[in-house]
Amino acid sequence: MAATAIEPTTLETGDAEPAGPAALPATGPGQRGMGTRVLVLNASYEPINVCTVRRAVVLLLKERAEVVERSEWALHSGNLTFPRPVVIRLISYVRIPRDAHSRKITRRAVFARDKFTCQYCGSARGSLTVDHVIPRSKGGSSAWDNIVTCCAPCNRRKGDRLPRHAGMHPRRAPRAPNPSVFVHVAVPRVPAVWQQYLVAA
Numbered sequence: 001m002a003a004t005a006i007e008p009t010t011l012e013t014g015d016a017e018p019a020g021p022a023a024l025p026a027t028g029p030g031q032r033g034m035g036t037r038v039l040v041l042n043a044s045y046e047p048i049n050v051c052t053v054r055r056a057v058v059l060l061l062k063e064r065a066e067v068v069e070r071s072e073w074a075l076h077s078g079n080l081t082f083p084r085p086v087v088i089r090l091i092s093y094v095r096i097p098r099d100a101h102s103r104k105i106t107r108r109a110v111f112a113r114d115k116f117t118c119q120y121c122g123s124a125r126g127s128l129t130v131d132h133v134i135p136r137s138k139g140g141s142s143a144w145d146n147i148v149t150c151c152a153p154c155n156r157r158k159g160d161r162l163p164r165h166a167g168m169h170p171r172r173a174p175r176a177p178n179p180s181v182f183v184h185v186a187v188p189r190v191p192a193v194w195q196q197y198l199v200a201a
Contacts, residue, residue: 037187038085039194041068043093047197048179050186056085065090069193086193096179104182105144112184113177114149119170120158127152133170135160144176 038056040049051059057075059065060082069087076082110130117124120131131150134140137160148170150158158166180198184190190198 039069039087039183039191039197040065041087041089041197042096043090045089045197046179047183047194048094048096050183053084056088057082059088059090060085063091086191087197104185105142105147106185108185109177109181110147111149112181113144114172114174117149118151118154119148119172119174120150120154120168122171123151123154125151129155131155131158133163133174135162138162145174148174 036053037050038053039047040051040056042048053075056065060067065088067083067085067087068089069085071084071086073084074081075084107130111128115124116128118128129150129152130147131154132140132142133146133148136142140146154168158168163169183194183198
């Protein structure tokens, strides 16, 4: 089956969504804890996106995806009951362009890539900022390979100096992150049931 090139966010748009279970509320005392987002896996089980429950149900109804993990609670309408998806897998493999994620440089994405840890002192406490390893005033770019997570004290100490002048070098060489980082960016807290798929990635 031929692979299709698609931007990750395309899964949130596209065909009109039919009325019915896609618009139905989940029932049960645990519905609030499950959130309103669903992890989307490629046919290869690689995590590629996060979508709404509504969009996930549309993909399932159109047989473009299958349920991998479901909540114990369900979606109800009249005489129809539909499983509340938590993780779905696309039936057909979707080819993600190599640079699809490289353009999405945000503070939260940098923090997630660096595991919310200062890349100079290793601290995970206090206020975090981002630092240009090679300062922009010295010709440094605002690219993944020149931006790291930095705590406020380290940022002040390094200032506008080059790493060799400040005696401060990142613990890990910065680079473009694994696409799964953007799953962490898309939700305030990653559900435990998603973790196994993100670790595998």
